[in-house]
Amino acid sequence: MDRRQLARQLSAIENGELQAVDCDGLVIAITGPPGVGKSCLVDGILHRLTPENKVAVLAVDPTSPISGGALLGDRIRLTVLDDKTKAESIYVRSIATRSSSGSIPSIVKGLANHLLANNYDMVLIETVGAGQSEMRCAAIANRIVVVEGPGRGDGIQAEKAGLLELADLIVVNKSDMEGAEKVVNDLTVSLTITDDAPPVIRTSAISGEGLDELSNMIMNLEDRTTSRRARARQQLLMAHENILIQNPAFESILDRMSEEGLVLEEALRQLNE
Ligand SMILES: Nc1nc2c(ncn2[C@@H]2O[C@H](COP(=O)(O)OP(=O)(O)O)[C@@H](O)[C@H]2O)c(=O)[nH]1
Numbered sequence: 001m002d003r004r005q006l007a008r009q010l011s012a013i014e015n016g017e018l019q020a021v022d023c024d025g026l027v028i029a030i031t032g033p034p035g036v037g038k039s040c041l042v043d044g045i046l047h048r049l050t051p052e053n054k055v056a057v058l059a060v061d062p063t064s065p066i067s068g069g070a071l072l073g074d075r076i077r078l079t080v081l082d083d084k085t086k087a088e089s090i091y092v093r094s095i096a097t098r099s100s101s102g103s104i105p106s107i108v109k110g111l112a113n114h115l116l117a118n119n120y121d122m123v124l125i126e127t128v129g130a131g132q133s134e135m136r137c138a139a140i141a142n143r144i145v146v147v148e149g150p151g152r153g154d155g156i157q158a159e160k161a162g163l164l165e166l167a168d169l170i171v172v173n174k175s176d177m178e179g180a181e182k183v184v185n186d187l188t189v190s191l192t193i194t195d196d197a198p199p200v201i202r203t204s205a206i207s208g209e210g211l212d213e214l215s216n217m218i219m220n221l222e223d224r225t226t227s228r229r230a231r232a233r234q235q236l237l238m239a240h241e242n243i244l245i246q247n248p249a250f251e252s253i254l255d256r257m258s259e260e261g262l263v264l265e266e267a268l269r270q271l272n273e
């Protein structure tokens with residue numbers, strides 16, 4: 001299938017006009033706070049894994065409910081796309097999270113399945129690790145890489161966002177910057193409470209440190225009991241939410257709650273009818 005045809009099918013999945021079939025394969029989420037270097041790491045990984053592997057990248061951007069546009073305007077250019085041979089084995093797509101319906105994770109899941117079914121060996125999902133929807137986008141993956149970095153204020157961001165339990169690998173990026181060592185140490189300390197703690201590695205997307213190791217690791221990453229359970233939890237919540245949203249009475253019940261003062265208990269009862 002050519003790219004245009006693939007793009008059309010992916011759009012159809014995004015619009016709910018086409019249902020993707022479940023497909024086994026490697027889906028890896030790269031998640032962490034904005035600006036930590038996720039896109040740059042994805043670029044570094046693509047440089048190392050292609051053209052031997054066909055890799056698709058799904059970038060999930062948070063949107064402002066007001067503008068409907070991307071909140072983080074600066075999308076890093078993937079330098080790997082300048083290499084024609086590599087570019088041919090890469091497919092990149094941004095998912096505009098304009099809809100607030102909460103179904104973005106299931107759209108991402110459909111897109112990932114469809115790409116795997118169309119001969120992509122691996123799907124990388126880049127997602128900001130903040131908020132329910134983003135958490136669920138990560139939970140679609142079968143392995144989750146949580147990215148941290150120095151200079152983000154006190155404390156470990158991933159810990160605050162509740163991401164650590166989802167992590168199969170923790171990457172401390174920007175190792176070329178001051179403070180990276182402290183982040184590694186703080187993480188190691190907070191992880192001593194778990195008996196199946198994920199590995200922690202240091203990378204610099206700028207100097208290239210740790211990028212070979214990262215690329216090798218994500219191909220053969222073991223999942224942890226803790227992360228498997230945390231993923232299952234998110235998947236179950238997502239499936240449950242979808243059932244709710246797809247209920248034909250959902251919108252009219254929302255109308256009646258907001259306009260006619262229908263109370264929550266009664267709304268729930270009517271949804272379960
Ligand atoms: N010093 C340093 N800067 C980095 C590194 N990785 C990314 N950056 C810079 O951090 C900024 C955000 O990177 P980006 O990949 O867009 O972060 P994202 O929001 O997590 O995707 C950019 O200006 C990058 O050049 C790194 O390892 N070291």
Ligand SMILES: [Mg+2]
Nearest residue numbers: 038039076126
């Ligand atoms: Mg990015």
